[in-house]
Structures are given as structure tokens and as C-alpha cells.
Amino acid sequence: MNQSRQPQTDAYSLILEAIDVGVYKPGDRLVESELAERFGVSRTPIREALQRLETQSLLERDGRSLIVASLDxxxxxxxxxxxxxxxxxxxxxxxxxxxxxxxxxxxxxxxxxxxxxxxxxxxxxxxxxxxxxxxxxxxxxxxxxxxxxxxxxxxxxxxxxxxxxxxxxxxxxxxxxxxxxxxxxxxxxxxxxxxxxxxxxxxxxxxxxxxxxxx
Missing domain, CATH: 1.20.120.530 (GntR ligand-binding domain-like)
Structure with missing residues (x-):
């Protein structure tokens, strides 16, 4: 069970760190296929990670796209x-x-x-x-x-x-x-x-x- 959750954890951490260090800035669009290629992870854990980040309000919807949220x-x-x-x-x-x-x-x-x-x-x-x-x-x-x-x-x-x-x-x-x-x-x-x-x-x-x- 732990092994099956590990890719999701890794994908989440990788995307979060990329936001944290400014690779992706507020307003930048995040695309599943591009993230999967960048981090060498399949699209399923990337999709799950993006959903988790959206739930935490770190990402927001712009039409059908997910972008890095910004704070007013x-x-x-x-x-x-x-x-x-x-x-x-x-x-x-x-x-x-x-x-x-x-x-x-x-x-x-x-x-x-x-x-x-x-x-x-x-x-x-x-x-x-x-x-x-x-x-x-x-x-x-x-x-x-x-x-x-x-x-x-x-x-x-x-x-x-x-x-x-x-x-x-x-x-x-x-x-x-x-x-x-x-x-x-x-x-x-x-x-x-x-x-x-x-x-x-x-x-x-x-x-x-x-x-x-x-x-």
C-alpha cells in the first residue's frame, strides 16, 4: 500500500517544490503532460497531485486549465x-x-x-x-x-x-x-x-x- 502511494507523494512534492522555488509562478498554467515529462512521472500521479493542490487552494481554475494561484x-x-x-x-x-x-x-x-x-x-x-x-x-x-x-x-x-x-x-x-x-x-x-x-x-x-x- 505504501508503494502505491509513493508516486503520488513524489509528484505532489515535486510540483510543490517547483512552485516554492519559483519554477512555476502565480498565474502559470500547469499541464499534465509537461509535468509528467519534466519530472519523469506518469500522468496518473501527476493528475492526483494537481487535484490535491487544487483542493488546498494552491492551484485554481482558469477555464479548463489549472494555474498557480495568486494571493491578493x-x-x-x-x-x-x-x-x-x-x-x-x-x-x-x-x-x-x-x-x-x-x-x-x-x-x-x-x-x-x-x-x-x-x-x-x-x-x-x-x-x-x-x-x-x-x-x-x-x-x-x-x-x-x-x-x-x-x-x-x-x-x-x-x-x-x-x-x-x-x-x-x-x-x-x-x-x-x-x-x-x-x-x-x-x-x-x-x-x-x-x-x-x-x-x-x-x-x-x-x-x-x-x-x-x-x-
Missing amino acids: HNQMAELYVVRRELEGLAARLAARHATDEEIKVLQDMVEADDALVDDPVALSRANRRFHEQIHLASHNRYLVQQLDLVHRTMALMATTSLAAQGRGEIAQSEHKGIVEAIAAHDEEAADRALKEHISVAFMTRLKQDAIRREK
């Missing part, structure tokens, strides 16, 4: 409200439940990511790993599932807020503060630090969008 201003604002609250809860629970080993991994991640501040794409991937590590350290499977959906939807944003001038260094400083609060098992401080981190990221993205509209 209100949807983006709603997403950040939810993300801020859920991420804050994850940090709070991580401060309560994280093991010494999990804290050390977070500390090592922040230190290693300092080398990526001038590479927004690499830093964006590292940023996602960092947040996922906090989610896991919360030791709450249901929260992890909800945050996974939120982060998948974040892939529908055309650019990363980490591409803004100076944002990489600021984000790294914020990450260090979050980890320090988790390491101190200070639930209030961890919650506050991560919520503030998300708020700053949202403000940065709003400024990016304002600049794009002027062009």
Missing part, C-alpha cells in the same frame, strides 16, 4: 494574521518542551545561516528550515500540520521578504532573539519575539508590494 492583498493580510498567531504559539510551546538537543540544533542553524545573508534564495530556504525546526520543537503534531499548510500557501507569494535591502541581517538578529528565549524556556518572550518577527516580515512585504506597484 486581503488574502496575504489574512495569511499573515494566522501565521503570526500560530508561529507565536509554536515558539511558546518550544520554550516549554524543546529538548537540549533541539535547542542546540536551532542555535547551530542561526550561526550557519549568518553566511547566507547576501543570498536571498538560499536564506529563504534556510529560514523555512529554521521555522520548521521550531514547529517540531513545539511537540504538537496538530500545530505542525496547520503551520505546514500556512507555509505551503506562502509559496504563492512571488518574492521573499528576505530579498529586501538589509532584511537578511535583521531577520538573523530576530532569529537569535527567538532562540535565546526558547533556550531560556521563557514562553512569553519566545511568543513575543516570534510574533514580532512575523510582523516585521509582513511590513517588509507590504513595502515591497508598494514599490512594485509604482513601477
Whole structure:
């Protein structure tokens, strides 16, 4: 049974990653035959993966075609409200439940990511790993599932807020503060630090969008 589900999982993950890294951008049309050829997967698991992505609102219908969904201003604002609250809860629970080993991994991640501040794409991937590590350290499977959906939807944003001038260094400083609060098992401080981190990221993205509209 696991073997029969594996191709679907692979096709889903491959398409999702392609959207996440910008191979397919909001508005791009996804064609079964082209995806099957690109990823070396038969059309049946591709079709199932596309249906799953449509159900999750990551793809939307344009006539008979499926295109990568896009987020309008209100949807983006709603997403950040939810993300801020859920991420804050994850940090709070991580401060309560994280093991010494999990804290050390977070500390090592922040230190290693300092080398990526001038590479927004690499830093964006590292940023996602960092947040996922906090989610896991919360030791709450249901929260992890909800945050996974939120982060998948974040892939529908055309650019990363980490591409803004100076944002990489600021984000790294914020990450260090979050980890320090988790390491101190200070639930209030961890919650506050991560919520503030998300708020700053949202403000940065709003400024990016304002600049794009002027062009």
C-alpha cells in the first residue's frame, strides 16, 4: 500500500517544490503532460497531485486549465494574521518542551545561516528550515500540520521578504532573539519575539508590494 502511494507523494512534492522555488509562478498554467515529462512521472500521479493542490487552494481554475494561484492583498493580510498567531504559539510551546538537543540544533542553524545573508534564495530556504525546526520543537503534531499548510500557501507569494535591502541581517538578529528565549524556556518572550518577527516580515512585504506597484 505504501508503494502505491509513493508516486503520488513524489509528484505532489515535486510540483510543490517547483512552485516554492519559483519554477512555476502565480498565474502559470500547469499541464499534465509537461509535468509528467519534466519530472519523469506518469500522468496518473501527476493528475492526483494537481487535484490535491487544487483542493488546498494552491492551484485554481482558469477555464479548463489549472494555474498557480495568486494571493491578493486581503488574502496575504489574512495569511499573515494566522501565521503570526500560530508561529507565536509554536515558539511558546518550544520554550516549554524543546529538548537540549533541539535547542542546540536551532542555535547551530542561526550561526550557519549568518553566511547566507547576501543570498536571498538560499536564506529563504534556510529560514523555512529554521521555522520548521521550531514547529517540531513545539511537540504538537496538530500545530505542525496547520503551520505546514500556512507555509505551503506562502509559496504563492512571488518574492521573499528576505530579498529586501538589509532584511537578511535583521531577520538573523530576530532569529537569535527567538532562540535565546526558547533556550531560556521563557514562553512569553519566545511568543513575543516570534510574533514580532512575523510582523516585521509582513511590513517588509507590504513595502515591497508598494514599490512594485509604482513601477
